[in-house]
Amino acid sequence: MNTRPGKKSTRRDFIESGLSLAGASIIGQGCGRPAGLVGRQDGPGPGQLAVPASKVEILAEADLVVCGGGCSGVTAAVAAARRGMRVILIERWPTVGGMATNALVHCWHRSDREKLVIYGLVEEYAQRAEKEGWIVKDPGYPRVHETNWFDPEGMRIVWQRVLKEAGVRVFGYTAAGEPVVEDGRIRAVLVETKRGRRAIAGKIFVDATGDGDLAAKTGAAFDFGRPADGLVQGMTLIFQLRGIDPSAGERRHKAVAGVMDRMRKMRDQGRFPQFNEGTMEHYLNWADNESLWNMLPEAGNPLDEEELTRLTTEAREKLVAYLAVWRKEVPGFEQAAIRQTAFALGVRESRRIRGRKTLTREMVLGAAKQSDAIGHGVWMIDIHDPKGTGYTTYLDRAGRKMLKAGTSYHIPLGMCLNSRVPNLAVVGRCASSTHEAHSSVRVQTHCMVMGQGIGTAAAMALSAGQDLARVDVPALQKALRADGVYLEDVPVA
Numbered sequence: 429m430n431t432r433p434g435k436k437s438t439r440r441d442f443i444e445s446g447l448s449l450a451g452a453s454i455i456g457q458g459c460g461r462p463a464g465l466v467g468r469q470d471g472p473g474p475g476q477l478a479v480p481a482s483k484v485e486i487l488a489e490a491d492l493v494v495c496g497g498g499c500s501g502v503t504a505a506v507a508a509a510r511r512g513m514r515v516i517l518i519e520r521w522p523t524v525g526g527m528a529t530n531a532l533v534h535c536w537h538r539s540d541r542e543k544l545v546i547y548g549l550v551e552e553y554a555q556r557a558e559k560e561g562w563i564v565k566d567p568g569y570p571r572v573h574e575t576n577w578f579d580p581e582g583m584r585i586v587w588q589r590v591l592k593e594a595g596v597r598v599f600g601y602t603a604a605g606e607p608v609v610e611d612g613r614i615r616a617v618l619v620e621t622k623r624g625r626r627a628i629a630g631k632i633f634v635d636a637t638g639d640g641d642l643a644a645k646t647g648a649a650f651d652f653g654r655p656a657d658g659l660v661q662g663m664t665l666i667f668q669l670r671g672i673d674p675s676a677g678e679r680r681h682k683a684v685a686g687v688m689d690r691m692r693k694m695r696d697q698g699r700f701p702q703f704n705e706g707t708m709e710h711y712l713n714w715a716d717n718e719s720l721w722n723m724l725p726e727a728g729n730p731l732d733e734e735e736l737t738r739l740t741t742e743a744r745e746k747l748v749a750y751l752a753v754w755r756k757e758v759p760g761f762e763q764a765a766i767r768q769t770a771f772a773l774g775v776r777e778s779r780r781i782r783g784r785k786t787l788t789r790e791m792v793l794g795a796a797k798q799s800d801a802i803g804h805g806v807w808m809i810d811i812h813d814p815k816g817t818g819y820t821t822y823l824d825r826a827g828r829k830m831l832k833a834g835t836s837y838h839i840p841l842g843m844c845l846n847s848r849v850p851n852l853a854v855v856g857r858c859a860s861s862t863h864e865a866h867s868s869v870r871v872q873t874h875c876m877v878m879g880q881g882i883g884t885a886a887a888m889a890l891s892a893g894q895d896l897a898r899v900d901v902p903a904l905q906k907a908l909r910a911d912g913v914y915l916e917d918v919p920v921a
């Protein structure tokens with residue numbers, strides 16, 4: 429929790445930090461005032477400082493400014509730039525790709541278990557990566573949801589190339605800060621540079637930060653966590669080992685069940701860290717030196733930087749403790765060592781910015797069709813225990829959590845549009861959904877569907893001199909189909 433010694437938390441503290449109040453998910457209303465309103469504040473209260481209003485140089489200006497360079501932000505930027513827009517992408521980390529590259533999340537889901545239903549820019553990225561040997565098809569392709577496994581380093585290069593070719597100006601190492609809001613519209617976003625504070629100005633802004641940072645700072649309403657207790661899905665540190673001896677074969681398989689039992693016992697006695705049982709057993713049996721282990725659970729508040737740092741540090745220590753046992757007890761692991769841990773702890777869920785439409789569990793599982801569809805989604809209700817046990821509803825693959833094979837739901841434009849700020853769109857895992865629907869629509873291919881839809885819609889809105897919400901939806905759908913997006917069964921509005 430984000431409570432400092434001697435400071436009593438108020439409801440506002442909880443909302444601003446995204447933490448839970450007992451028995452309720454948090455409905456937030458922004459994160460303080462946008463920068464455009466700074467001059468109108470009263471004097472500072474206890475525990476606050478007055479920051480004098482100042483004039484800030486405009487560092488760069490574009491038609492579209494995308495904040496956050498994960499898979500959704502890259503795709504929004506490329507889609508708009510290919511339609512002739514001047515686009516800026518602001519990314520706080522050195523490279524683009526977000527969770528896909530910097531947290532080593534390396535699997536795509538494009539199939540309804542009978543056929544692929546996600547194409548467009550996702551297909552283009554897959555083809556480019558395939559040509560370079562950076563992506564492989566799942567052995568069950570296309571009969572399983574998981575269609576492709578990729579090399580995060582390769583995908584980093586695919587995305588940096590498509591951005592360059594499309595002419596997107598990319599500001600890496602740059603976090604988007606406070607928005608400057610004038611007459612209810614975002615005029616610019618402030619960035620702290622080595623040379624001082626600057627502004628990046630634009631006509632339309634896309635929040636692709638995963639956490640909804642920009643939207644929340646404009647005062648947009650958001651939800652955080654599950655209804656019962658306000659907790660968000662568990663996180664995972666993905667890692668890779670070296671030194672596993674592939675010749676251990678049968679001896680290794682025979683030992684695993686016993687090692688699992690001993691680890692369980694030690695954990696229950698408090699002498700061993702938490703682990704994701706099903707997944708750990710799988711990796712101990714089958715992982716090789718190329719495997720990216722997606723199994724090390726953590727839980728907490730991804731909007732609290734100090735807590736996130738503690739969890740990331742703790743996750744690395746857990747890995748050291750796992751490895752000490754595996755080296756002793758698992759044949760073939762005697763020389764195993766850490767090759768890499770992900771640059772960032774993998775965050776699955778934080779703010780979900782309320783949009784004009786909210787995707788629900790019923791829409792997902794009922795394969796609902798929407799008149800403002802921008803693409804299809806196929807993934808199941810996949811919730812990783814918010815308490816950090818590592819359990820995920822994916823593991824039981826219960827029928828009640830999956831769509832019927834051969835069906836898919838529509839991802840609506842409305843879940844990315846904001847009713848409060850007309851020149852703001854939200855794409856990716858922070859777009860508008862309930863906690864349960866989010867667990868489906870958060871997967872990368874679905875986030876990229878949103879990116880392509882919004883990038884195209886923004887270009888059309890800018891060309892027509894309109895707001896995003898006034899875009900001609902049938903014309904948008906026609907443009908998306910022309911760009912290779914799979915879009916079927918759209919009901920007439």
Ligand SMILES: Cc1cc2nc3c(=O)[nH]c(=O)nc-3n(C[C@H](O)[C@H](O)[C@H](O)COP(=O)(O)OP(=O)(O)OC[C@H]3O[C@@H](n4cnc5c(N)ncnc54)[C@H](O)[C@@H]3O)c2cc1C
Pocket residue numbers: 495496497498499500501518519520521524525526527528531533534535536537602603604605636637638639641663664665666722773774775776855856857858870871872873875
């Ligand atoms: C451990 C784990 C396993 C997963 N497994 C799968 C899987 O198998 N398949 C799948 O498809 N999905 C999986 N997911 C989900 C998926 O990876 C994410 O939901 C998806 O990548 C979200 O994409 P995004 O573009 O919305 O956000 P992100 O990938 O989170 O990207 C957001 C980007 O914004 C940047 N950013 C944040 N704040 C700012 C700021 N203020 N200014 C500038 N930049 C900012 C970040 O640095 C980041 O680059 C998994 C997630 C995790 C954590």
